[in-house]
Amino acid sequence: MLMTEELTTEKSGEKPAHKARLHLDAPIREVPERHRERILRHLLALDERDRYLRFGYMANDKQITRYVDSLDFNRDELYGVYDNNLELVALAHLAYSEDPQHRECAEFGGSVNKSERGRGLGQQLFDRAILHCRNRGAHLLFIHALSENKAMLKIARNAGATVERSGSESEAHLVLPEATVATRIEELLDDSVARTDYRIKQQVRQFWAFLDFLHDLRHGVDASRQQSGR
16 A cells, blocks of 8 residues: 655654654544545546556556445544545555454555645654554554655655565565553544544535525525516
8 A cells, every 4th residue: 555645754863653743734534434435536536647656556447446445444444634625635544454363563555635745744644644553552554665656665764664675566564662641642632633623624614505505595586586576
């Protein structure tokens, strides 16, 4: 699973996997199963190059649709960034091992809309994945990427991951430290901010929809009066 955005990591003496963040620049919310259609719209909007980097092959619409249909929300977890229209503009997929005895291992994959590049959303998705995996008790985070996907491999290396290259493909694995009180509080705060942000966006959309309704209603009444006055 791959990342399709150019990513940058701050240079410091502390690895991102160990570094606590005070907040996220963009609220990242868990994506529920009822948003499966939004996931599909996000992935179908990727161009050919981004689909190639995300899936490791030139995925067509049918293949992407099958992928979305196969998502197991009971086993895996998805996180995303929603725009003001409540559409996904960035998405991360944490896929956990199907073997119950190896649920401490997860694989990361993500994608970001081209129009949203340059905001560091890819980096934030990865940081969020690390935070959640630690709090969940996962000890290993894997990233499987094309060797030409330098952005993803760079972020993996910057996080302290071991990267092994095999021809056109590379695999990185990152050993995660145990959760702390700080990481648990941090995730709770992130979740709270994301939920609040989403509710506000919902309310704004409902407000504008109500104004549109009043406009249409008034326009209809005016038109009816004009016709009756003829």
